[in-house]
Structure formats: C-alpha cells, structure tokens
Amino acid sequence: MKKIHLLLLKSFIRPFVSTLFIVMFVLLMLFLFKYIDDLIGKGFAWYTILELMLYNSATNVAMALPLSVLLSTIMTYGSLGENYELVAIKAAGISLRRAMYPMIVVVTLLSMAAFFFSDYMLPVANLKYFSLLYDARKQKSADLLPQMVFSNSFTGYTIRVKSKDPDGQRLYGIMIYQKSADNNNTTVTIAREGTMFRTMGDKFLVLKLKDGVRYEESAPDNATYNYRQRLSRFRFKETEQKFSLDGLKLTRTNESEFKTASQMMNLKQLRFYVDSVQHQVDGSIVQNYRLITPYMKFFNMPAKPAVKYIPADKAGVLKSMKLADQVVALSSASSEIRSIKDILKNRTDRYNDDTLNIRRYASEVQKKFTLSAACLALFLIGAPLGAIIRKGGLGLPVVISVVFFLIYYIISTIGEKSARAGSISVVFGMWVAIIVLTPIGLFLSYKAATDSAIFDVELYKRFFNKLIKRKSN
Template structure:
C-alpha cells in the first residue's frame, strides 16, 4: 500500500511543479505585455525589474495555484489510466477512493498553506508590488532629449534637438528655451552642434555646445514706469550647460500610503477595519433623526382641560382653506423650502452611507477571499482526479483543454459573484462562495462516476444512443 501511495505522490509532484511553473510564467508574461511601455526606456536597474517581477509572481499565486492543482491532477490520473496502472491498482483490491487518500492529504496541506500564504505573505507582496509599480509608472523616460521634439523633461527648460548621432552623444541644431524669474521664456540658446554626457554618479547632464548664440531679454534698469525691454546677444564658440538629473531617479513613495487598501491587509486588520466602519455607519444612522428634527416644524395640542375655555375645531376641508391667500402662499413657500433643505441633508447622508456600505462590502469580500483560495484547490481537485481517471489521457493535450474549460467556469462565476457582492446585489458569503457551491457537487458526481467505472466520456456509447433515437424516429 505504501508503494502505491509513493507512486501516486511521485506521479503528482512532477506535473504539479511543471504546471505551476508554466502558469506562473504565462501570467508573468501577461504582466510584462501589459506594462511594457511603462517599464522600458526609463533607465531602471536590472534588480528593480527583477524585484517587480518577483512581487508580481507572488500576487499571481491566487490564480495559478488552483489551475495548477486542477491540471496536474487530471494529468496524473489520466496518465495512470492510460498506462493501465489504475486497472492494476483496482485489481489488487484497492478502490479509487482509497488510492486518492495520499493525494487528498497533499492537496489539503496545499490548501492550508494557501490560506496562510494569502493571510500573511500575500498582503506584504501586494504592498511591495503595487507601491513599486506606482513609482515605476510615475518615473520619467530615460530618453532625455528625443529627436525633433520639444522636450520638457527638465524643469524650467524646453529643449529641441533636430538630429542625433546613432550613439546618442553628439547632437545637431540645438534650441534651448529657459524660463526667467517671471516665468516667461525670455532666454533662448541656439547652437549648431553639441556633445551630451553625464557626470559621475549621474547627478547632472552636461551639454557642451559649439558655434551658437544666446538671446536674453530683461527690463531696463533704474526705470519705475513703462520699462523698455533690453535685448542681449552673446555669441560663443563653446560653452556648457548643466541640468539636474535628480528627478530622473526612481523615487520611492512611502508604503504607509498604500496600507489602507484592502489587498494590503491580513485577516485581523480587515475585520478590525470592517468593525470600525460599521460602528461609524451605525452611529450615523442613529444621528440622522436628530439632524432632521430641526427642519421639521410641528405643533402638539394639549388635552382638553378646564383651563381652556373653547376649542376651535379644525377645518375638515384642509388647513390651507382656513387661511387667507397671502398666508397660504407664505405657508406653501415655507413648506417647499423646508422640503428642499431636508432633501439636501438626506442626499448627503445617503451618499455617505452608500459609500461606507460599498467599502464594507469590498473589505468583507477580501476577507472571504482568504478562505475561497483554499476551498478552490480542494473543489478543483475533486473535479480533476475523477476526470483524469475517466478520460484516461495524460500529457498536455486533452487534460489542458478540459482543465482550462473548468477553470474558466470557476473564474467567470467567481468574478460575477464578486462584482455582485460589491454592487450590493447579493450577500457577501453567497457571492464569494458561489463558484465553490457550483463546482463541488460536480466534483462529487464525477468522483462517484469514476469510482463506479463510469463510461461517461465514452464516445461510442453516445453514438449508439443517438443511433437508437434516429431509428425510432424513422420507424
């Protein structure tokens, strides 16, 4: 029995490691294709790109792990069935359910590990990843002086280079506009050619200009009214201008600014945040009546007593009929003003309540995600293992197609459920667990069919069935 368990474990670990690597690689390529324009050409160090890819890989575990479990189990049991090893196991008096015990233990350990990963490591990875990606996307391009474009990469300067050598060092037909103290472009430098290089430590960019002229406008001196402009012109054979490169270095934003997002919190922090927001919402609801009371004017009449000589009965036709025309107009104007004030107050309070409720639903759905990842691994295993035993095909052919179909069903249902939760259409628990609720009965049904040697995927049986139907219709 131990040899059979070792055989199953060896048959599962290798496909699982390979499929997990392939899925992670594909998701990483999707990330690079999506943000290639934000990363290329900005002068990042190689370790910065590697760090970003590492954090992205950690955030992809929530999608890659269930798919890898599904695909590897189909491949494992499909390969065993294709090589008639499952037949030999059953011939030895060992049922399929008993043969699945070591796999169930391994998948259970993976599910528990996935929960702890999503609760402890994933929030840290999300924080590092999104903060670094935000800073990378905000970074300026490393192409400081593109050809034929008025570049404003440097503060207070607008520079145009008509042509550059292939090495990017020698420049031709250079025009530099520099802002003066009053914010106008009154200083212009034109040069026929120039040489561009950086100082040690990439602190400054130096332009060594040749054969040019510098124009500068400034107000005349010692004139209090209607100052005339003074134009100065300087010709030079060679001069240098330095530009600060500090704005082109990657500046890291404080990570504390991202910690309030739901993806950056663990289970304890999420529940604490939800409780605080819920307390705030409950307090707001209790104060709504107190805020609306000053806008509602009403009068209460005391009970009839001996002190009151005579009561004036109310007009059954309405209160307004007992008033004069001017009093009616004033009463209606006052009432409409009070209604508008109440509507404004209620609208502001309603918008705030809806915003807080949406925040609670978003954070509550993140709480359920911590558990659905583990449940998804078990549910997809219950589908993959019997499917592999039924179809009896190993490798990366038919198992890949079937696993992708079931994973797409799981992903689409879970996405629709999550969006419905955040929109407030369904409860948080049902919306986040609907995919597991749908797939688990399918997995149990397939497990039953595999244990009873069902031929549910035998094409010949379906051909015979449809041929019988055609014959009956023809008769």
C-alpha cells in the first residue's frame, strides 16, 4: 500500500511543479504585455523591473494554484490510466477512492498552505506590488528629448530637437530655452548638432553642442531705470551643458498610504474594518432620524370627536384656507422638504459608499477561504476526469482543464461583481462557483468509480451511427 501511495505522490508532484511554473510564466507574460509601455523607456534599473515581476508573480498565485491543481491531477490520473496502472491498482483490490486518499491528503495540505499564504503573505505582496507599480506608472519617460517636440523634462529649460540618429545619441537642430528667475525666456541657445550622454550614477545629462550661437537678454550695467535691455550674442564651435536628472529618478510613495485597501489586509484586519464600518452605518441611521425629527409636525386629535371626522385630501385642506394662508403653507412645506433633501443627500451618498466598502471588504474576507476551497473542488473534478479520459501529457488534459477553469473563473467573477454591487449576498456570490463545481466533481467521482465511459468517443460514434441507420430505414 505504501508503494502505491509513493507512486501516486511521485506521479503528482512532478506535473504539479511544472504546470505551476508554466501557468505563472504565462500570467507573468500577460502582465508584461499589459504594462510594457509603462516600464520600457523610463530608465529603470534592472533590479526594479525584476522586483516588480517578483511581486506580480506572488499576486498571481491565487489564479495559478487552482489551475495547476486541476491540470496536474488530470495529467496524473490520465497518465496512470493510459499506462494501465490504474487497472493494475483495481486488480489488486484497491478502489479508486482508496487510491485517491494520499492525493486528498496532499491537496488538503496544499489548500491549508494556500489559506495561510493568502492571509499572511499575499497582503504584503499586494502592498509591495501595487505601490511599486503606482510609482513606476507615474514615472516620467526616459525619452527626454523627443523629435519635433518642446520638452519640459528638465526644470527651468525647454528643449527642442529637430531630428536624431537611430541610436538616439546624436542630435540635430537643437534649440534650448533657459528661463530666468522671473520665469521669462531670456536665454536661447541654438546649435546645428550635438551628442548627449549620462554621467556616472545617472546624476546629469550632458549635451555637447557644436556650431551654435547663444542669445541672452540682460539689463544694462548701472541702470537705474531699465527702459531698454541689452542683447548679447555668443558664437561657439563646441560647448557643453549639464541638466540634472534628480527629478527623473524613481521616487517611492510611502506604503502606508496603500494599507487601507482591501487587498493589503489580512483576515483579522478585514473583519475589524467591516465591524467598525457597520457600526458607523448603524449609528448614522439613528443620527438621520434625529436630524429629520424636528421637521416632522404632529397634530393632536381628540379621542372622541364630537363631529364625525372625515379625512380630507391635500386639496381639501388647502381649499379650507384663505389664499394668503395657502401660499404660506405651500412655501413652508416646500422649504422643509428642501431642507430634508439637503440633509439626507450627502448622508445618503456616504451611506452608499460605506455599504459598498462593507461589501468589498466582506468579499475579501470570503476570498481568503475560497482559494483553498477551489483547490479541493477542482481536485474533485480533475482526478476522476483523468481516470475517465485516460490521457496524459499536455494535450487533451490541457484543453479540458482550461474549459473547467474558465467555467470556474467566469462564475466566480460574475458572483464577485454581483456581490459587490449588492445584487446578491456576499457569501453566496463568493461561493457560487464552488457550489456549482462541487456537485460536478462528486458526479464525476461516482462515474470514475463505476468505470463509466462518459468520455468514450467510440461510444458516442456507435450511438449516432445506430440513430442514423434507424432514420434511414
């Protein structure tokens, strides 16, 4: 029995590790394709991009782990069925359910590890990833001097380049406007060509200008009344001009500004936030009643009226008044209605925002548990599917696993969005995919235990051939 357990574990660990790395690599490539324009051409150090990719890989575990469990289990049991090893196990008197015990233990431990990862490590990875991505996206482009554009990348300067060589180092038709202390363009430098390079440590950008002229306006010496300014012109064969790159370096935002987001909190913090906001919402409802109460008017009626009381509608009440009293009553009523609407409008918007935050943070609470449950539910689907189709490798198992994972992902996404919008309960919306897939997994497990030919193509061919012959006869 121990040898069979060891065989199953060895058959599962290898495809699980390989599929996990493949899925993580595919998701990482999707991340690079999405943010390639925000990362390339901004002068980032290689370790900054590597750090961002590492944090993104950690955030992709929530999607990669269930898919890897599904794909690896289909490959494991499909390979065992293809090599008739499952037949040998059943011939030895061991049922499929009993042969799945070591796999169930491994996937259960993996699900527990996924829960602790989503509760302790994932919030930290999300904090590092989103804060670094935010700083990287707002970083200015490293294409400091684009062609035919007046660039303001350097403080106090406006630079225009007519054309550049393909390597981007040699420039032609250079025009530099330098602003004075009073923010006027008093100095202009024009050069026929030049080259640019960065100093060590990327502290300065140096322009070596050739064949140019510099125009500068300044006040005359010892002038008590600056009626006319002095224009100076300097011609040069070669000169250099430095521009500081301090304003173009990656500046990091304080990570504490991102800690209030739901993705950056663990289970304890999420529950505390939901409870505190719910208490605040309940208190605001009581406060709303206290604010509206002074605008309500109550009329006392005798317990036993001498005259039979006939309820009068609004028009009848107004007709019983004088014209001046009608105007006063209507203006007073409309004023009170406007006051109540003004009071409740802002409080209603705040109430809607608070309830939306409660649903969003409550959904994150449930998401901590749905990751572990998804691994178990997809394992219940993958193991019997592999035993039924009896195909290993990366062919048919990949197609089937992608189909079932898309079903899981679409249902969970719809449920999550509906829960956050308030259309359905948060608990039901976050668990609806598990509720749908678990009966499917149990049904497939029953079919695999009874040696069902549900995925036998030849069986369906024979059925349709018989059906066609009956119709033809």
